[in-house]
Amino acid sequence: MSADVSVRKPLSAAARLRRRRWYQQPRWQRLFGMVVLAVVMAQVTGEQGERNDLFHAIQANFQSTGILVWLAVLVGIWAVREFFGEQVGTQRRRLGGEIARPVQRLLGQVRGQRAYRWGGLGALLVFLIILPLLISTFWQQVLVDQIGVYVMVAIGLNVVIGWAGMLDLGFIAFFAIGAYSAAFWTGGLPVEPPFELNNFLVIPIAVLTCLIAGVLLGAPTLRLRGDYLAIVTLGFHEIVYLLARNLNEFTGGTRGAQQLDKFSVDLGFWSYDWELDPQPYYWVQLAAIVIVLVLFIRLEHSRVGRAWTAIREDEVAAAATGVDTVRFKLLAFAIGASTSGVAGVIYASKQGFINPEQFVVMMSVLALAYVVFGGMGSIPGVLLGTAVLVWLPEYLRDTVDAQDRFLYLGGLLVVMMIYRPQGLWPSRRRQHELKMAEEGTAGADALGAQPGGAQS
Amino acid sequence: MSTEVERKPEGAADAGPEGTPLLELRDLHVYYGAIEALKGVSLTVGEGEVVALLGANGAGKSTTLKTASGMIQPRDGQVLLRGERVDGIKSHELVQFGIGHVPEGRRVFARMTVLENLRMGAYRLKRPDPADLDRVFTLFPRLADRRKQVSGTLSGGEQQMLAIGRALMGKPELLLLDEPSMGLAPLIVQQIFEILREINEQGTTLLLVEQNASQALQLANRGYVLETGAVVMSDEASALLSDPRVRAAYLGETIE
Ligand SMILES: Nc1ncnc2c1ncn2[C@@H]1O[C@H](COP(=O)(O)OP(=O)(O)OP(=O)(O)O)[C@@H](O)[C@H]1O
Ligand SMILES: [Mg+2]
Numbered sequence: 068m069s070a071d072v073s074v075r076k077p078l079s080a081a082a083r084l085r086r087r088r089w090y091q092q093p094r095w096q097r098l099f100g101m102v103v104l105a106v107v108m109a110q111v112t113g114e115q116g117e118r119n120d121l122f123h124a125i126q127a128n129f130q131s132t133g134i135l136v137w138l139a140v141l142v143g144i145w146a147v148r149e150f151f152g153e154q155v156g157t158q159r160r161r162l163g164g165e166i167a168r169p170v171q172r173l174l175g176q177v178r179g180q181r182a183y184r185w186g187g188l189g190a191l192l193v194f195l196i197i198l199p200l201l202i203s204t205f206w207q208q209v210l211v212d213q214i215g216v217y218v219m220v221a222i223g224l225n226v227v228i229g230w231a232g233m234l235d236l237g238f239i240a241f242f243a244i245g246a247y248s249a250a251f252w253t254g255g256l257p258v259e260p261p262f263e264l265n266n267f268l269v270i271p272i273a274v275l276t277c278l279i280a281g282v283l284l285g286a287p288t289l290r291l292r293g294d295y296l297a298i299v300t301l302g303f304h305e306i307v308y309l310l311a312r313n314l315n316e317f318t319g320g321t322r323g324a325q326q327l328d329k330f331s332v333d334l335g336f337w338s339y340d341w342e343l344d345p346q347p348y349y350w351v352q353l354a355a356i357v358i359v360l361v362l363f364i365r366l367e368h369s370r371v372g373r374a375w376t377a378i379r380e381d382e383v384a385a386a387a388t389g390v391d392t393v394r395f396k397l398l399a400f401a402i403g404a405s406t407s408g409v410a411g412v413i414y415a416s417k418q419g420f421i422n423p424e425q426f427v428v429m430m431s432v433l434a435l436a437y438v439v440f441g442g443m444g445s446i447p448g449v450l451l452g453t454a455v456l457v458w459l460p461e462y463l464r465d466t467v468d469a470q471d472r473f474l475y476l477g478g479l480l481v482v483m484m485i486y487r488p489q490g491l492w493p494s495r496r497r498q499h500e501l502k503m504a505e506e507g508t509a510g511a512d513a514l515g516a517q518p519g520g521a522q523s
Numbered sequence: 524m525s526t527e528v529e530r531k532p533e534g535a536a537d538a539g540p541e542g543t544p545l546l547e548l549r550d551l552h553v554y555y556g557a558i559e560a561l562k563g564v565s566l567t568v569g570e571g572e573v574v575a576l577l578g579a580n581g582a583g584k585s586t587t588l589k590t591a592s593g594m595i596q597p598r599d600g601q602v603l604l605r606g607e608r609v610d611g612i613k614s615h616e617l618v619q620f621g622i623g624h625v626p627e628g629r630r631v632f633a634r635m636t637v638l639e640n641l642r643m644g645a646y647r648l649k650r651p652d653p654a655d656l657d658r659v660f661t662l663f664p665r666l667a668d669r670r671k672q673v674s675g676t677l678s679g680g681e682q683q684m685l686a687i688g689r690a691l692m693g694k695p696e697l698l699l700l701d702e703p704s705m706g707l708a709p710l711i712v713q714q715i716f717e718i719l720r721e722i723n724e725q726g727t728t729l730l731l732v733e734q735n736a737s738q739a740l741q742l743a744n745r746g747y748v749l750e751t752g753a754v755v756m757s758d759e760a761s762a763l764l765s766d767p768r769v770r771a772a773y774l775g776e777t778i779e
Contacts, residue, residue: 377643383626
């Protein structure tokens with residue numbers, strides 16, 4: 068018992084660490100958070116700054132009634148939660164229970180029965196088919212130009228990151244390749260194709276082109292782990308973008324290609340041309356998405372899907388159980404790429420023009436955000452996530468200042484990842500992952516990190 | 524023999540320990556970059572045998588198993604399965620020839636359930652054999668109770684059982700086990716070795732890497748001792764168990 072006292076911290080140090088000042092207590096920290104939030108919200112929603120007088124707006128927003136309203140509302144919420152939280156909670160649980168129980172019972176019955184399930188899916192499909200008839204032209208445009216296109220992209224990206232667990236930051240490169248394929252084969256680029264094709268016939272060619280591009284990119288790089296792969300794909304995207312921009316003789320450079328052919332069908336006895344009206348394109352997209360989804364859902368539950376899951380979990384163990392890891396990773400890459408390519412063809416055919424600025428790296432990042440926001444690996448999640456995230460900025464167009472639109476999008480992403488990292492509609496496995504990460508039994512990082520470290 | 528193999532190397536003939544051995548490693552030289560991890564390792568495993576591979580940390584035991592299962596390729600030397608060369612074949616293809624590898628550190632698919640792990644183990648068979656599942660659950664009743672549990676939340680011993688069970692689902696003829704007793708309580712080690720004996724009696728050949736030399740040698744027919752990448756001793760298990768050098772190195776002199 069002759070320990071060197073000078074080395075050991077005096078006991079009071081521990082006591083000091085344990086003691087919390089009043090402002091360090093969670094309750095008051097939450098209040099502080101609410102006040103900060105109120106200030107931020109007041110600035111965001113208040114007067115816009117001007118270029119030559121930056122501080123005027125900030126000052127004005129501090130003196131306006133806006134900040135008082137925000138403070139009142141947020142501090143009010145804080146007070147109710149802190150001091151009446153218990154009563155409110157029990158009330159809500161009681162009410163919630165009364166409402167939720169019968170609903171859950173009903174849902175349980177519906178889930179159990181196939182007929183209901185198919186009925187529900189059928190009803191959803193009918194709703195989606197008539198959807199464009201119910202909305203304004205503006206929303207039809209949004210639906211076709213953005214939601215339809217990015218849903219397709221996100222479904223493809225989900226195969227790569229959600230199922231096979233590879234972080235791809237250059238996914239829109241394949242979308243661009245699809246779009247430029249469409250322009251090339253319909254004769255829209257400065258270079259002449261060997262023969263001109265109908266836009267519909269370009270789809271299989273674009274699929275093939277993107278498959279090849281995916282394999283060419285994948286073969287040398289798939290040995291890389293998650294973070295490195297992300298950088299490589301990012302570089303690939305930048306290369307494709309710069310090629311499209313600078314190869315003037317082939318791609319039309321920064322001007323891109325204009326007045327591309329649109330979809331058309333000519334069966335001799337019956338022909339139809341897609342024009343400016345967005346609705347007919349919507350049905351083409353819907354058909355393509357439904358076909359792809361049916362194929363992918365079958366794939367998810369096949370040997371291929373199981374192999375992907377195993378690879379995502381542990382590559383060494385997957386190989387030890389007989390999974391050809393390289394082949395299946397390539398396959399995921401190629402399948403994702405070709406889905407993105409189909410979206411590119413449809414996009415180019417609808418827009419009628421393409422240029423490199425439509426395929427900047429930011430688009431790849433957004434595509435990743437759609438998938439993560441919806442729920443990696445979950446098809447309903449990805450569909451929903453994409454729809455919500457694409458819809459939001461358009462919805463905000465009329466509600467907030469134009470330059471603030473993406474601020475809200477960013478805020479939503481931050482809040483979502485803090486409070487619901489598994490996404491809107493997560494897959495069952497992703498929920499396991501996050502739960503186990505909380506308990507410290509495994510990493511939540513489904514991408515790249517392998518539990519055992521080294522790869523063979 | 525309860526194992527029905529899907530594919531056998533052409534011309535393979537069943538042979539006992541006296542004839543063509545099931546597995547033979549001939550003068551393996553394995554490198555990690557410039558480091559020579561195996562400097563001419565040779566060993567044989569006969570049909571139906573249990574062979575123990577002992578050695579200090581870093582001796583090259585895991586490397587030997589990885590080379591046998593195709594996870595690493597030797598720079599020199601041969602791996603023969605029933606007299607047929609299989610070095611150069613990738614591990615996922617070698618599985619088709621009936622080699623099961625339970626890698627070091629278990630490596631269960633942490634986020635799959637027990638049942639999903641076992642199904643994954645049968646990946647090489649086009650459809651899993653329900654009899655195999657029953658067999659694994661009979662061998663490991665603890666897994667049967669936990670079939671819906673996410674395997675990352677299993678205890679270390681249960682994960683080891685799952686790793687062995689998963690390998691069994693692929694109907695291996697030869698099971699390579701890398702330190703199945705690592706980090707387990709003595710009672711569980713006892714259990715695992717009992718089960719390994721049972722698996723062997725049901726007809727699976729075992730090549731067993733172990734630190735727990737006394738347990739391993741009690742189970743094994745023969746044993747090899749590896750030291751810095753070379754075999755320094757090989758004998759009947761009972762002879763090794765009583766060898767003073769082995770006792771000094773792996774069992775501790777003072778233990779009776
Ligand atoms: N991936 C690798 N890269 C470089 N060196 C390696 C690698 N894997 C193993 N080694 C080296 O090869 C030698 C043999 O390693 P091996 O894993 O086969 O030992 P081991 O006998 O299984 O030891 P242990 O009982 O500690 O598991 C060691 O010196 C180790 O450092
Ligand atoms: Mg080892």
